Amino acid sequence: MFRRNKPADDAAMPEDMVVIVDQSVNPYLVLFHEPAGYRAEQVRALRNRLVAMNPDGEPKTLVVTSAVREEGKTVAALNLAMALAELERNQVVLVDGDLRRPSCERYLNLxxxxxxxxxxxxxAPLDRVLRPAGYRQLMLLGSGARVTNPAEVLGGSRLDELLHRLKERFQYVIVDSPPVLPSTDAGVLSARADGTLVVVRLEKSLKKQTRDAIRAVQDMGGNVLGCFVTELRGHDPESDRRLAYEPSSEGEGS
Ligand SMILES: Nc1ncnc2c1ncn2[C@@H]1O[C@H](COP(=O)(O)OP(=O)(O)OP(=O)(O)O)[C@@H](O)[C@H]1O
Ligand SMILES: [Mg+2]
Structure with missing residues (x-):
């Protein structure tokens, strides 16, 4: 199990407590490293909007994708899954559906x-391959053994069956996926999920590519719920203290 990053208010830490900062976990997993920070709050805001879309608390399968590679899909999927797993009684599983360039295990240092x-x-049976992700009750279904024919493996009827079983067991099933434009995998996954989130990397993602990706997902039968914009600039708590909202220390403000 990982320990979280050292809290900002380390004066409150008992002296004999050793805090291990696991730098091997991807630094952009803000729910893990800076759970009290502004960026983690942004992910929780997205989580809350998704939960509000789902008032009956029915299981939800959500695919996280983007137009092209390296736009922040995996980090967004992991942060979102962690934020959902923070909610009491929420059983959440993160599925690494990127069979071409899987990275969930690496980012979690597993x-x-x-x-x-x-x-x-x-x-392998499902029960044997589900494992703790190292954050709260979040479970991970890694991508598994590398295959030479990912499209075929995902395209079979077993994927429907698997997602159905996961939905029975978890409130939320978050699926990290490859990018939409280079292959059909993300479209195939999106078509079988309840919703798809498209990650947009501010100042890097091209508008046309994102638009094409959204259309491609919709053409395959996917339900695009919205975009998840990452790498926002100018909204950094360090540049505007009013955006920071850390717990106050005792006596402060009295
Ligand atoms: N908010 C962020 N700001 C800066 N860098 C980031 C951010 N989120 C992720 N990164 C970094 O950008 C790189 C790509 O992120 P990530 O692996 O999540 O993208 P991806 O879209 O899943 O990539 P791929 O298409 O290869 O699967 C990684 O090195 C990651 O650490
Ligand atoms: Mg990825």
Whole structure:
């Protein structure tokens, strides 16, 4: 199990408590490293909007994707899954649906293990490959053994069956996926999910590519819920103290 980053208010920490900052976990996993920070709050705001869209508390499968590579999909999917897992009684699973360039295990500093492909190919039972992600009650279904034909593996009927089983067991199933434009995998996953979030990397993502990606997901039968904009500038608590809202220390403000 990982320990979180040292809280800002370290004066409140008992002296004999050793805090290990696990730098091997991707630094942009803000729910893990800076749970009290502004960026983590932004992810919680997105989570709250998604939860509000789902007032009956029915299970939800959400695919996180973007137009092209390296736009922040995996980090966004992991942060969102962690934020959902913070809610009491929420059982959440993060599925690494990127069979081409999987990275969830690496970002969580976990060793590669059997996962999605092994279940889809009937090589391993689901129960044996689900494992704790190292954050609250969040579970991980890694991408599994590398395959040479990801589109075929995802395209089979076993994916429907698997998502159905995950929905029975978890309130939220977050699926990290490859980018939309280079392959059909993200479209295939989106078509089988309840909703799709499209990640946009501010100042880097091209508007036309994002628009094309949204259209491609919709053409495949996916339900695009909205965009998740990352790398916002000018909204940094360090540049505007009013945006920061850390817990006050005792006696402050009295
Ligand atoms: N908000 C952010 N600000 C700056 N860098 C970020 C941010 N989020 C992620 N990164 C970094 O950008 C890189 C790409 O992020 P990530 O792996 O989440 O993107 P991706 O879209 O999943 O990529 P791929 O298409 O390869 O799967 C990583 O090195 C990650 O650490
Ligand atoms: Mg990724």
């Amino acid at each position: 060793n590669p293990a059997p996962g999605l492909t092994d279940v889809l190919l009937g090589r």
